[in-house]
Amino acid sequence: MAATPKHGILPDKHLKQLIQDGAINADSPIGQNQIQPASLDLRLGTKAYRLLSSFLPERSEISARLSVPDLYQSDLVMYEMDLTQGAILEKGHVYLVPLQESLALPPTIRGRANPKSSTGRLDVFTRVITDLNVGFDEIRPGYKGPLYLEIVPRSFTIRVQTGLALNQLRLVAGRPSVSDSQLKALHRSARLLHHNEDNAEGDQSLAARDMRVDQGLFLRIDLKGTDDQQNIVGYRAKKNSHIIDLTKIGYYSALDYWEPLYRHSNHTLLLEPEEFYILASKERINVPAGYAAEMVAYEAACGELRTHYAGFFDPGFGAGAGPRKGTQVVLEVRPHDVPFLIHDGQTFFKVLYEKMLDTPDEIYGSTIGSNYHQQGLTLSKHFKW
Structure with a gap:
């Protein structure tokens, strides 16, 4: 052995x-x-x-x-x-x-x-x-x-x-980090990134030349959305709302707490200071079973906004079977100090891949009850429509 x-x-x-x-x-x-x-x-x-x-x-x-x-x-x-x-x-x-x-x-x-x-x-x-x-x-x-x-x-x-x-x-x-060269090789063998557009047909994976890798894998923001999202590209938290009991799942009406944000003709969005937004990545990612991943802020934006709170991706995230490969990343965004204009396809954050010490007995997905398996632009599990 x-x-x-x-x-x-x-x-x-x-x-x-x-x-x-x-x-x-x-x-x-x-x-x-x-x-x-x-x-x-x-x-x-x-x-x-x-x-x-x-x-x-x-x-x-x-x-x-x-x-x-x-x-x-x-x-x-x-x-x-x-x-x-x-x-x-x-x-x-x-x-x-x-x-x-x-x-x-x-x-x-x-x-x-x-x-x-x-x-x-x-x-x-x-x-x-x-x-x-x-x-x-x-x-x-x-x-x-x-x-x-x-x-x-x-x-x-x-x-x-x-x-x-x-x-x-x-x-x-130890040091489980995956180098840039290893990351590119992993994409060739396991296809880490996929397109999320409605018209993506056949092989939806990104070509290696379209990947941006620099001490991690850069991803972009999606402000176009897809037809099945009814032109919604994000949500903004309402300033005045009732208490949320975190033990209640699928209980609260989403529109009582969130304002939907719709696709703009020029595919931009103006983020207001100290407002809270839910947005999604333009790419869908795949984390193979022998790896885990973590989302980190894009350094150039750190002084203006926070792009996430939760950042762990378990082995198997986005690796499920089906015609659409990968899973979108949901972003929790809070701008600071000044209004911040973003545009569709803007580089927004990156994902660090790390090696597992061993392959897990279970991987992320529906078989273990994962809440955000094959998610799109998704609010927390406490809300319903």
């Missing part, structure tokens, strides 16, 4: 082994539904703390900031909330929730966290925090300790409850 490579994203079978070995612990048993092909869903614990501000615990353990003799005289915490029966998190406020999962990682394993797709599409800004760390969402090799989630609802007031998963954790060994 060939030796297992030492560089890669840990797949589901390895996550299960780490759970069995006690490297991943939890206050209540970890369910099979938490284990994704290349990540682990992290669940909210029993308490939430309303904070005065965000912070990073570089100098002290987080628990020390939450267990002062008089919590209400804390320099950080305003009040404590019970999540066991559900609680309301107000739009624009900062909350900290101890998660049910904790870690005792081997020294060769590090972690990265990211919001789940549904979290990002609701404009809920979340970041995992660990003790004595100088950054968010990055978990150092060999970390032993609890996990906390900072939550800031931006567009909607939300209701959450103990056990809900808003974020996911990916564990990494």
Whole structure:
């Protein structure tokens, strides 16, 4: 048997082994539904703390900031909330929730966290925090300790409850990155990008000469849409709406919360500062089973707008059978400071591919109940039409 490579994203079978070995612990048993092909869903614990501000615990353990003799005289915490029966998190406020999962990682394993797709599409800004760390969402090799989630609802007031998963954790060994030359070779063998136009016939994959690769795979924004989308090219969150209970799936009328944006004759869109938009990529992507991917912001745009909150793509994303290959990427966009005009086909973000440590037992798709399998321009799972 060939030796297992030492560089890669840990797949589901390895996550299960780490759970069995006690490297991943939890206050209540970890369910099979938490284990994704290349990540682990992290669940909210029993308490939430309303904070005065965000912070990073570089100098002290987080628990020390939450267990002062008089919590209400804390320099950080305003009040404590019970999540066991559900609680309301107000739009624009900062909350900290101890998660049910904790870690005792081997020294060769590090972690990265990211919001789940549904979290990002609701404009809920979340970041995992660990003790004595100088950054968010990055978990150092060999970390032993609890996990906390900072939550800031931006567009909607939300209701959450103990056990809900808003974020996911990916564990990494070594340096699993795929070089530009490897990425081009992978496209030749597995066809990573496909056209999304209505008139795309036959082989819909992009020619290698049309791919833009530079430390990742660049993708563009779609402002033309397709006929089956009724000329809708995006959605803008309404400023005043009711609470969204995150335990309710397919429950809320989309038009009560979102304004559809229709195709413009010149295929442009003016993004207003601090508004929140759902848009989609012009290409459909494919993530082969031996790889995972992550979306990152296009550097030239970072000073003007944020192009995503949720960025993990599991092995098998866009790899399903059928005449249309690949799956569109949905973008969560928030401009800052000034209005920002974008046009159809504009380079907007890029995707980094990484190798898996091993092929997962399950891949992303309908067989494991993936919510956004073969998606188009899609709102979060909480809405209906």
